[in-house]
Amino acid sequence: MERVESIETADDVQTEIYAKFFHGLSNPTRFKIIKVLLDKEMSVGQLVEAIGASQSQVSNQLACLKWCGYVASRQDGKYVLYRIIDERVRTILQLAKEIVADNAEHIRCCTRM
Amino acid sequence: MERVESIETADDVQTEIYAKFFHGLSNPTRFKIIKVLLDKEMSVGQLVEAIGASQSQVSNQLACLKWCGYVASRQDGKYVLYRIIDERVRTILQLAKEIVADNAEHIRCCTRM
DNA sequence: TCAACATATTAAAACATTACAATATGTAAA
DNA sequence: TTTACATATTGTAATGTTTTAATATGTTGA
Numbered sequence: 001m002e003r004v005e006s007i008e009t010a011d012d013v014q015t016e017i018y019a020k021f022f023h024g025l026s027n028p029t030r031f032k033i034i035k036v037l038l039d040k041e042m043s044v045g046q047l048v049e050a051i052g053a054s055q056s057q058v059s060n061q062l063a064c065l066k067w068c069g070y071v072a073s074r075q076d077g078k079y080v081l082y083r084i085i086d087e088r089v090r091t092i093l094q095l096a097k098e099i100v101a102d103n104a105e106h107i108r109c110c111t112r113m
Numbered sequence: 114m115e116r117v118e119s120i121e122t123a124d125d126v127q128t129e130i131y132a133k134f135f136h137g138l139s140n141p142t143r144f145k146i147i148k149v150l151l152d153k154e155m156s157v158g159q160l161v162e163a164i165g166a167s168q169s170q171v172s173n174q175l176a177c178l179k180w181c182g183y184v185a186s187r188q189d190g191k192y193v194l195y196r197i198i199d200e201r202v203r204t205i206l207q208l209a210k211e212i213v214a215d216n217a218e219h220i221r222c223c224t225r226m
Numbered sequence: 227t228c229a230a231c232a233t234a235t236t237a238a239a240a241c242a243t244t245a246c247a248a249t250a251t252g253t254a255a256a
Numbered sequence: 257t258t259t260a261c262a263t264a265t266t267g268t269a270a271t272g273t274t275t276t277a278a279t280a281t282g283t284t285g286a
Binding site: 227228229230231232233234235236237238239240241242243244245246247248249250251252253254255256 | 257258259260261262263264265266267268269270271272273274275276277278279280281282283284285286
């Protein structure tokens with residue numbers, strides 16, 4: 001009949017999932033990848049070109065985005081093409097754009113995170 | 114007529130702002146604060162209670178959220194009450210909920226970030 | 227098969243964030 | 257003003273993330 005101190009509630013688990021979901025959008029490289037992929041399916045090489053990050057960086061972040069359900073990939077000859085799985089991400093970005101528009105300078109200057 | 118290698122483009126600046134914006138939602142404590150504040154204005158003490166994090170933890174994250182334009186505060190007697198500035202955050206959370214619903218398990222297991 | 231190219235993986239260093247504990251500041255009531 | 261309570265700030269240790277460079281794997285066409 002023991003009880004451990006730190007049992008995670010279902011709510012905590014939910015919260016962690018959401019936090020992780022947003023974490024996907026909280027890194028400049030990942031954000032750029034998502035934004036670019038919203039326009040069209042692209043190979044890793046094209047992404048490297050478009051984003052200006054190193055191949056391993058892009059590849060690593062893609063793995064992360066894929067694992068977290070943002071993107072999917074398919075082999076196409078010697079290329080691997082990535083695409084956004086869920087179009088609703090576009091809506092989130094659009095909303096963020098609107099909100100940020102009123103607070104851009106404030107957010108940019110934030111040094112606490 | 115020199116040119117520095119790493120001049121930040123306007124686009125990069127934009128990207129960083131968005132990344133930072135989402136960073137606000139990418140931490141469990143901050144996420145909980147925002148979620149709870151969407152229901153009603155609350156004092157720091159009430160938030161500590163509601164969220165189950167330490168006072169300094171909550172206070173610090175509130176400072177971050179305030180600085181980044183998510184919340185505003187007002188003094189009310191010996192309490193400081195915090196509230197969400199922009200209701201549109203609610204919509205973002207709702208959308209995230211829908212998207213995550215299809216990928217929850219996947220996201221939860223993500224170990225790459 | 228081998229060579230050439232595309233992508234993925236990995237380990238380690240560099241860097242950023244968070245948690246914690248202690249302390250400071252602010253506010254109100256006595 | 258002093259006391260008690262509420263909130264903010266700060267330094268530091270603990271953690272987590274990102275970058276980099278090196279290497280591995282996979283694919284195609286010669």
